[in-house]
Amino acid sequence: MQSITIRRAVASDADRLTSLVGGSGAYRGHYASIIAGYRVTADYIARHRVFAAVDAGDEPLGFYALVLDPPELDLAFVADEAQGSGVGRILIEHMIGEAGRAGLTAVRVVAHPPAEAFYRRLGATRVGTIAPSPPKIGWERPELRFTIPPGLRRQVDLERAPGC
Numbered sequence: 001m002q003s004i005t006i007r008r009a010v011a012s013d014a015d016r017l018t019s020l021v022g023g024s025g026a027y028r029g030h031y032a033s034i035i036a037g038y039r040v041t042a043d044y045i046a047r048h049r050v051f052a053a054v055d056a057g058d059e060p061l062g063f064y065a066l067v068l069d070p071p072e073l074d075l076a077f078v079a080d081e082a083q084g085s086g087v088g089r090i091l092i093e094h095m096i097g098e099a100g101r102a103g104l105t106a107v108r109v110v111a112h113p114p115a116e117a118f119y120r121r122l123g124a125t126r127v128g129t130i131a132p133s134p135p136k137i138g139w140e141r142p143e144l145r146f147t148i149p150p151g152l153r154r155q156v157d158l159e160r161a162p163g164c
Contacts, residue, residue: 009050011042072108100152109144
């Protein structure tokens with residue numbers, strides 16, 4: 001496996017993260033409408049806990065966005081060429097740690113249907129189904145929840161924590 005670093009995303013990452021979303025093979029065909037025209041903006045990065053997995057050259061291999069209120073994994077993408085390399089697992093494990101440090105007890109995920117099995121392998125449980133919302137989303141989506149283990153739950157200021 002190549003060298004991977006998880007770091008807090010910064011405003012200058014916005015275009016590269018947007019490209020990662022737009023280039024996702026998981027959203028071609030039937031699912032393309034949900035990301036059509038989607039942009040990860042500098043403002044979004046500033047407002048949320050966005051972390052990127054980058055290679056030794058600081059190229060993004062994947063990223064996630066954790067929203068604290070209400071607690072939700074809003075975005076999670078892995079570059080097509082990094083699929084199956086462990087990047088997604090590393091990102092989700094990092095997200096669970098960040099959620100715990102923020103004092104969260106659980107994190108909601110409204111999953112892309114093909115990604116449900118991935119999240120469940122990492123410990124999420126299915127708690128419901130989100131109805132379609134045409135015209136952009138014409139399919140049901142699984143609603144999942146990651147429960148944050150009690151030992152990980154503590155309140156800290158992530159802006160001052162090492163590595164953030």
